[in-house]
Amino acid sequence: MKFIDLFAGIGGIKIALENAGFQCVFSNDIDNYCKITFDINFSEIFEIEKQMFLGDINKISTQKIPDFDLLCGGFPCQPFSVAGYRQGFKDEKGRGNVFFDIIRILKDKKPKAFLLENVKNLKSHDKGNTIKVIYEELEKLGYKVIDKVMNAMEYGNIPQNRERIYIVGFLDQKSFNNFKFPTKIPLEKNIHDCLEKNIDKKYYYNEKPLYKKIKNDITKKDTVYQWRRKYVRENKNGVCPTLTANMGMGGHNVPIILDDNGIRKLTPRECANFQGFPDNYILPKIADSQLYKQFGNSVVIPVVQRIAENMKKAL
Structure with missing residues (x-):
């Protein structure tokens, strides 16, 4: 099954989904430095299609995106004015929010499922209005939606206290009924396992x-x-x-x-270890400040992989 990787960063979600048996057909991000790190890890010299598509998601038409079964993305949590949303996005904030580009792509492409990741406080943001709008928009397209806040040290055997919300949706009711989020697992690794x-x-x-x-x-x-x-x-x-x-x-x-x-x-390599990146993941020769930013923005790979494996079974 094929997936697309939006707000791909340095490919944490891509590694997780490919480990779970999915095939990536499109990756996008707006950050030049992320593209450097991503391309050095994922594209062979002659395989341009494996490189990251660099650009603002607002400007990418759905015609440019190949067909796929699963949409993935750790989208940035931008505030949008719920008041503006109620008026049909006449305000600047509403239109600029990338969440609505996810909606646009889901609407045009109708994939079987999606997996979105965000900061934990998305649940409480704007007194719960933000998550309510997110659910409303996804359900309007026919998706059955469920979410869970999960901590890396409880669900990924990674010694990092990192709580994130994962939002999963399926078009098919049977697939939705078959899906369950992973259960907690013991933390067997300690910080010394991640240090150089x-x-x-x-x-x-x-x-x-x-x-x-x-x-x-x-x-x-x-x-x-x-x-x-x-x-x-x-x-x-x-x-x-x-x-x-x-x-x-x-x-x-x-x-x-x-x-x-x-x-x-x-070190940046230790930060990669605390996010569950493999040992053979290449760190390019760019400023450490960029590498810290990239790993700080990334996902904990084993947690996403466990969710993806359960989604694959459900589908």
Whole structure:
């Protein structure tokens, strides 16, 4: 069965779905740096169709998208004015929201199913109006819809405290009835399974101005800490705090650990490990800040893979 990967980023959903036995026929994102990382990992020199289609989804006509069975996307959570929505999207906010491009593509292509991923607070956003509109729009197209908030450390055997909402829909009632979200599994991996051994000096704070501020707070080797602009927060669960897109941008939300050589931040490769990327995934030679952003924005691959496997059985 074929799928398309919208807001594809660096291909986390693509890896998960291909591991579950689906075939990707189209990937799209608007970010140039994501395309660099994506293409180096997925396209052979002569296979242009495997490269990411770079561009704004608002401007991609459905004619350009090959036929597919499943639409996937970790779409950005943009606020849309529910008042404007009620007036038929006359306001700028309503029209600019990429969720309605998902609706447009589903309406034109009528795939059997979809899988969408978003931040947990989509459920409570705008007092619950946002998720209500999302359900209304999807159900209008004939989809039966269900969602669940799942944490990577409970559903993916990945030691990261990362809660995300997954929204699944099927056109066929029987497929919908056959679908169940995965159940919780034990967390067998710990943070040391995701850490590297030989670390470049540049990741250490030992000689840097921040060192004085944080050295008394970072004392344990089995914990991932987080620098929150003014203070250090310790993760008491023994897992990595939620990786964020801004962790490489000026020092906020940076995950920090203590190892035998001192206090340092996680490397981009370690962030890839905490999202469940395979060891052979290539990190291109671009700025670390871009790599941190890419992994912070990505999905936890084993969680998405488990959902996709259940969707495949249901279909």
